[in-house]
Amino acid sequence: MGQGWDYQLPTTWCAATAAKCIWAKANLAGQKQQSFCHARANNMKTIAIIEDEKLLGNELKRRFEREGWRVTHSPRIEDARRLFIELGFAPAIVLSDMNLPDGNGLDFLEEARAHNVQSEWIFLSGYGTRKDIERAADLGALDFLAKPLDFHKLDLTIATATRGAQARQRIDDTTRQAVERFSPESFIGPSDAAAQVRNMLVQLGKVPITSILIGGETGTGKGLVAKILHYSGLRKDGPFIDLNCAAIPKDMLESELFGHESGAFTGAKGRHRGLMEQADGGTLFLDEIGEMDIGLQSKLLTSIEEQSFRRVGGEEKISVDIQLVAASNRDLRAASARGDFRLDLYHRISVFEMALPALRDRNEDIAPIVANLISEFNARSGKQVQTVPEPVMAILQSYGWPGNVRELRNVIERSVMLANGPELPGEWLGISPSPLTPGTQVPAMTGAGAGATTSEDTSPITHALANDTKTASGQMGDAARSPVEPAITLPLDGSVSLEEMEEKIIRKALALNGYNVMATVRALGTTRETLRYRIRKYGLEDLLGQTG
Numbered sequence: 001m002g003q004g005w006d007y008q009l010p011t012t013w014c015a016a017t018a019a020k021c022i023w024a025k026a027n028l029a030g031q032k033q034q035s036f037c038h039a040r041a042n043n044m045k046t047i048a049i050i051e052d053e054k055l056l057g058n059e060l061k062r063r064f065e066r067e068g069w070r071v072t073h074s075p076r077i078e079d080a081r082r083l084f085i086e087l088g089f090a091p092a093i094v095l096s097d098m099n100l101p102d103g104n105g106l107d108f109l110e111e112a113r114a115h116n117v118q119s120e121w122i123f124l125s126g127y128g129t130r131k132d133i134e135r136a137a138d139l140g141a142l143d144f145l146a147k148p149l150d151f152h153k154l155d156l157t158i159a160t161a162t163r164g165a166q167a168r169q170r171i172d173d174t175t176r177q178a179v180e181r182f183s184p185e186s187f188i189g190p191s192d193a194a195a196q197v198r199n200m201l202v203q204l205g206k207v208p209i210t211s212i213l214i215g216g217e218t219g220t221g222k223g224l225v226a227k228i229l230h231y232s233g234l235r236k237d238g239p240f241i242d243l244n245c246a247a248i249p250k251d252m253l254e255s256e257l258f259g260h261e262s263g264a265f266t267g268a269k270g271r272h273r274g275l276m277e278q279a280d281g282g283t284l285f286l287d288e289i290g291e292m293d294i295g296l297q298s299k300l301l302t303s304i305e306e307q308s309f310r311r312v313g314g315e316e317k318i319s320v321d322i323q324l325v326a327a328s329n330r331d332l333r334a335a336s337a338r339g340d341f342r343l344d345l346y347h348r349i350s351v352f353e354m355a356l357p358a359l360r361d362r363n364e365d366i367a368p369i370v371a372n373l374i375s376e377f378n379a380r381s382g383k384q385v386q387t388v389p390e391p392v393m394a395i396l397q398s399y400g401w402p403g404n405v406r407e408l409r410n411v412i413e414r415s416v417m418l419a420n421g422p423e424l425p426g427e428w429l430g431i432s433p434s435p436l437t438p439g440t441q442v443p444a445m446t447g448a449g450a451g452a453t454t455s456e457d458t459s460p461i462t463h464a465l466a467n468d469t470k471t472a473s474g475q476m477g478d479a480a481r482s483p484v485e486p487a488i489t490l491p492l493d494g495s496v497s498l499e500e501m502e503e504k505i506i507r508k509a510l511a512l513n514g515y516n517v518m519a520t521v522r523a524l525g526t527t528r529e530t531l532r533y534r535i536r537k538y539g540l541e542d543l544l545g546q547t548g
């Protein structure tokens with residue numbers, strides 16, 4: 001029996017590609033496998049039985065095969081070891097006896113886990129001590145079923161295991177896609193500055209880092225770099241959790257980050273796991289960290305240093321293992337010098353610091369980024385844009401891009417969506433060819449649909465906004481006297497992206513409210529933090545100097 005372990009593979013399964021792969025490899029006794037892509041890819045309805053009791057093993061095998069499972073049956077650990085570890089077979093579910101002729105099932109589970117075998121593991125045992133059960137649970141086994149088997153209970157456990165395996169498969173697939181998508185190469189650009197960013201990302205991907213600070217203007221790719229750091233680094237199999245500190249009201253940020261216990265504050269109904277806890281084993285990306293309240297900064301510092309924290313209203317210390325990636329488009333060193341940001345936190349998070357270059361400082365990157373964006377939007381829209389005419393590229397390359405790659409992305413998206421042939425049309429760019437400095441107001445868009453108001457505008461958005469702004473101006477005495485037309489037209493024909501709409505709304509609302517931030521906050525029904533963040537995001541700070 002010990003020699004011909006491959007006889008265990010059932011004939012029904014041998015016809016399948018996955019089994020052929022294993023079968024072929026099995027006959028190359030002792031040779032290391034090259035690839036088990038098929039076995040790994042087709043494992044959703046696969047079950048491995050490790051059971052030396054012949055009658056029970058055969059009965060289980062027949063039962064699962066009748067239900068369409070692909071089944072392997074190994075009477076000894078040695079056989080299972082070959083399948084799982086040497087041949088890289090990863091079944092969805094393992095049904096294993098505890099006491100096998102050549103060893104203990106628990107020891108084998110431990111060995112398999114060390115080789116990254118993630119199958120749902122169910123033990124079958126005539127007897128199991130409390131210690132065994134605890135060890136099985138620690139090793140991530142799903143259940144412990146007593147012999148003689150209750151088949152109804154077995155079916156229920158298999159159903160649970162299947163759901164667990166499917167969920168794990170979905171996570172694995174998503175992670176695999178993200179790992180492919182967010183490699184250092186996805187930070188595009190042949191410029192030296194972009195190459196330096198990629199080199200740094202490659203280096204950082206090889207070492208365990210606890211914290212890193214990414215700087216750079218809005219739209220330069222800080223979010224992209226955070227994902228690359230996670231998905232090309234040592235923690236890629238852990239969670240990636242992100243939080244924009246400017247988008248959450250200050251009084252909610254603490255509980256969002258650290259979680260809370262039931263009744264910790266009015267409205268805290270149940271226990272809430274914060275983002276810190278959710279990021280355990282992975283990366284926590286804190287965007288716009290400069291917007292965090294100074295009091296909360298101190299709690300964050302302690303939690304990073306101690307890798308532990310308490311939920312709001314909680315006593316228990318919760319330990320976590322987190323890599324912190326922080327980003328800000330403010331100069332945090334200067335903010336620390338002014339006392340607006342904690343210096344000790346700045347030092348802690350800037351162990352590694354990356355400053356992303358503005359797009360206008362790396363003109364040679366524009367063409368390849370445009371090419372990449374065109375192929376992305378071609379694929380999405382079914383358009384076939386193949387070339388960018390010289391005059392169009394000249395405009396793209398001479399513009400100042402205050403919103404950096406994000407702004408370029410929006411411009412290309414709009415142009416591809418409205419293209420009618422193989423050339424990228426120039427009429428929808430909506431940008432001035434003259435270089436702009438950051439914060440300079442981008443000229444109004446030109447062309448149909450770019451903010452042109454028609455007398456017969458039936459867009460529900462137009463009317464809704466017109467009504468809102470009228471109400472707002474009714475509340476604000478100054479705004480009511482504003483010469484600014486209290487309505488805005490937003491074409492819904494794809495010519496204006498959602499972000500551009502948002503920018504237009506904010507511009508208009510600021511103008512209507514005499515460039516008063518609090519009045520605009522009330523008119524838009526938002527928070528000061530959110531509005532301030534968006535003003536910076538769209539480079540509208542200069543507008544605040546104006547008077548109504």
Ligand SMILES: Nc1ncnc2c1ncn2[C@@H]1O[C@H](COP(=O)(O)OP(=O)(O)OP(=O)(O)O)[C@@H](O)[C@H]1O
Nearest residue numbers: 186187188217218219220221222223224405406537
């Ligand atoms: N070098 C690059 N190559 C390809 N795409 C890029 C590059 N830099 C940025 N992008 C893309 O530009 C868009 C904006 O980038 P991202 O959101 O990461 O900017 P950000 O610096 O985080 O902006 P903000 O400060 O406003 O949050 C994203 O779609 C991102 O994938």
